[in-house]
Amino acid sequence: MLDVIVVGGGHAGIEAALIAARLGCETALISLSLENIGKMPCNPSVGGPAKGIVVREIDALGGQMGITADQTALQFKMLNTTKGPGVQSLRVQSDKLAYARRMQEEIQRQEHLRLILGICTGILVENGKITGITMEDGQILEARAVILTTGTYMSSSVMISSEVTPSGPDGEPTTNKLSESLRQAGLKTFRLKTGTPPRVLTESIDFSKTTPQPGTDQFVAFSTTTQTIRKPEDQKLCYLTYTTPQTHELILANLKKSSMYSGVVKGVGPRYCPSIEDKLVRFSDKPRHQIFLEPESEALDTTYVQGFSTSLPRDLQELMVHSLPGLEHAVIRKYAYAIEYDAIDPLQLKPSLETLVVENLFTAGQINGTSGYEEAAAQGLMAGINAVLKLRNQPPLVLRRDEAYIGVMIDDLVTKGTQEPYRLLTSRAEFRLLLRHDNADQRLMRYGYELGSISEQRWQDYQHRRAQVEQLKEQLKTCRLTPKSPIQDALEAVGYAALTDGVSAEELVRRPHITVAMLKPALDFDFDPAAAAQAEIELKYEGYINKARKEAEKMMAMDHVVLPEDLDYDQVQHLSLEGRQKLKAIQPHTLGQASRISGVSPADVAMLAMVLEQRHRKEQ
Template identity: 60%
Template sequence: MYDVVVVGAGHAGIEAAMAACRMNMHTALVTIDINMAGSMPCNPSVGGPAKGIVVREIDALGGVMPIAADRTALQFKMLNTTKGPGVWALRVQSDKVEYKKFMKQLLLSEPKLDVIEKMAGSLMTEHGQAVGIRCADGTEVKAKTVILTTGTYMSSSVLRGHTATESGPEDQPTVNTLSQSLRDAGIHTFRLKTGTPPRILTDSIDFSAGSEQPGTNAFLRFSDTTRPEDVLPFDRQKVCHLIYTTPETHRIIREHLHDSAMYSGLVKGVGPRYCPSIEDKLVRFADKPRHQLFLEPESLSMDTTYVQGFSTSMPVDVQEQMVHSLPGLEHCVIKKYAYAIEYDAVDPLQMKPNMENKIISGLFTAGQLNGTSGYEEAAGQGIMAGINAALKVKGEKPFILRRDQAYIGVMIDDLTTKGTKEPYRLLTSRAEYRLLLRHDNADQRLTELGYKVGVVPETRYNKYMAKMASIEKARQELSELRIKPGAKADAYLQRLGYDSLSHGSSALELIKRPKVTIDGLTSLTGKTYDREISREIEIQEKYAGYIAKAKREAAHLQSMEAVVLPDDLDYPHMENLSLEARQKLDAIRPHTLGQASRISGINPSDIAVLAMHVQ
């Protein structure tokens, strides 16, 4: 009898299993092949807008994706640096082979984890409670809680042209009986679709036809535990290349639209809006003369290049024509053809904010199974599912992140409140408090919470507290240091476009000005600090007004989130509620008054009635 059994060793499953182990749970991980743990069947990268901040949040909660991403990165790049800190995001080009090796070793070396290499066949339940997993060979793995993280493996089909092949990603077997067992238990499933581009023999590409896309020449990292010697030096990092589709590419695609699985009627599931296939781009954005594509290395031990942005479900003969119409790829060799994949997902509206299923007690779901897309979204859900499964076993209250606390909180709230009809992807625009949810302050938002819940070790917490003490000490020093008018100060300020000082000012006050930095003031203050500490103080001072406003707005949200709605509220017979509100509240059964207010179709008057009723 295990405390927690996790099904699937993808990005969600790894985080779920490791989080449960960190909370001293006796944990089992059921996976078809441990060698596929942490597989990257699509884009060989981690991070990006919003997603990179999720990886930082996972790190603040003691997760493993940030560490693996740092250790196996081929390139580090900080995005959106010309914009405000609310949208800064780190992205790494990953070595997909080394990433899998890292995760496999991590899982096999965890003493509290048993890895069981079998295919999950069905969910075992008793009286509405999950009690384990029955494997395809009849083996029963019994547990107090079950976490399903099956990704795109449930009843999946690989689609090219007019052909559908029963298969999971990367030629792995699909799981055909598991989703039926969920439906038998009363859980609603639906079909989704995603896809992947072709892989090209690297030596057959003329990279001079594209423009180089180097990384950022600085020490960047997802994990606060990563040291400079843990990452690939900048001069050894790989370069990506940017190319564009051509008129010939568009002609070929348009002439063969009827051959695409997407448009031939073969695809039944809904595809991702924000990561569409190339044929879908041409149909939806018919006015665009070209679309950008990135040529990205997959691994130092592989001879293949990934064509980012060229996902397709065309037949292989059409793919040959399409690829050879691209700049630099006229004579290339396709090592692996693109495909679309269709799979079963679970309706996330049937999930509580703690990732537990509303119908089957003790059943938790995470990752693409919940209708999301992306490794980072999956890992973020996985760590929350692992934490909450462990808390349920311990009999403790759920761990739920608010929308103003984390992008992970935004994502889970979106899924459980609004649901999704297509693969959900995190975007910065989904977060109304994104100035509070920054790359730099993930540890300040979540490390203490992770420590209290038991996923952040004491050594890591003490290191965080020492960092915060250093920031406070530096801020105090800068507030006490007076910069007096004089030639030296005037020269520095005039160089940045400011008038001379008319009276003395504290160094902290000067830092509020755009372009003024702590390093720039060193000649006036005689003080130097660690770059991470300086950057944090600069952001907090320069954006102090905006941050304060966002916190005031978030405080209003918190007051509504504090009103927990009883599970047994009789919404259909609640007087003065609109008919639509009764139906939607009864279907979704929100956890808090705040969550209820975010349901589409629920009006302020309905919330007022609900608040009075609960009171």
């Protein structure tokens, strides 16, 4: 018997299988084919607002996505650099073929991990506990824990206009049997929809009519293990173009031919990554929309038309693409389509991502109602970790909202649920100044080290980096700059008057627009640029960071109050009817989680706190 079976070789499945095997569990990964592992069926990129920070968090916990993304990036770009550190994040344009190939190699060489090719058609449950899965060829695989990471492959249909084909992405097989098996086990499913834009022949694009989008001219990486990346001059360009009045006229005149607007699509689409039809209907006041042209791979001659997802007929897609500046003569290599699939209601999950209905059954990724490679990988990592901890009879690892975007996402899913493909945004985090790109290892690497997914060497490297930051902050505090210091021109360049008295370097760094690097000519010590950037943030935003930490501590106090699993909400007096129903359905783990459930009032929370206090006194 296996310890863990992971169903699905996408981004969630990869992280779940690797972490389970790395932590010593005998693990099997079920995939349609070797080539399916690590595929990027939509945008060939990793990171972006909030998502890039999630990849840093995955790396800090010992996951794989950041390492592979760094190794196979065509372009590195730091986003929102003109804004505060709470919203800055890294995005890379990936080589989709190289990325998948690296992930496949990682899976194949991992000890304790076995790859099984085929289709899972059902789960096996005895006395409310998972015992294994069934395969399409009749094979039965037994396991102590199962993690489902099926992506968009459950009962999926591909749609172009009124043409509906039962299929997974790229014409691959789908299965209705797994969804039915989950429903028979007591899990609720619902339909979701997503889509993908066309790919065009790169040499058929006139890039002179578009705006080049270069990468960042500095060393940036997802993984703290990454030592080198492509030089800026070797990175590939992306390009920006826009929709035109002709584009809008074509789409609006043919809305009824879209799968979404003709009634073919039954599922709910992503609000934050809508089709071009949705954009024009919902943002009718906008005269144009951005379209990014992004390379897919050095080994391919295709360009991804980002922002142009559609399910309109092929002949209309030709006209639409040709209406974009630079794409007047573009040759479409792959037409856009919409895809509809089954997901489970995430309110049926514990914060560990174990289902409430079936013990030792975990789910991660798009099956939980999310969208995006990064969201999937993060859930896969957490599901893998918690499956191992469950088998060891140890408490689950549940990240708080103030210590990780991963914690924000999972808490949102299991507490609030979702009716549409969930996407992480910086606005979802109450404490985003605490959840920065620069401090992911500071927030989470301790967990990885304690689990055993972070090596002793990586832990020592982190401790050394942290010591450098603290040493630099102390040096800035004691270093005094005078009117004779060679920084007067630099100060005047950013709007400050020349120094007339002595001032500490720390005090100057706390001022807006002044950086540690700017003061370097006047400092009598060397420093690491990464350490300088982190020290600068911690000094400049110290007041805001401390305020956020105090607010987080208030939330943390309620999240430390655990609700007993045997608490009978029907016996708790004076709960509101809606509150009682929601508490019974969701089974919150802590009082803090209960307080965030839609429909649970502050009065309900107060009653729960009173009941817990009474129980505590009786136990005393």
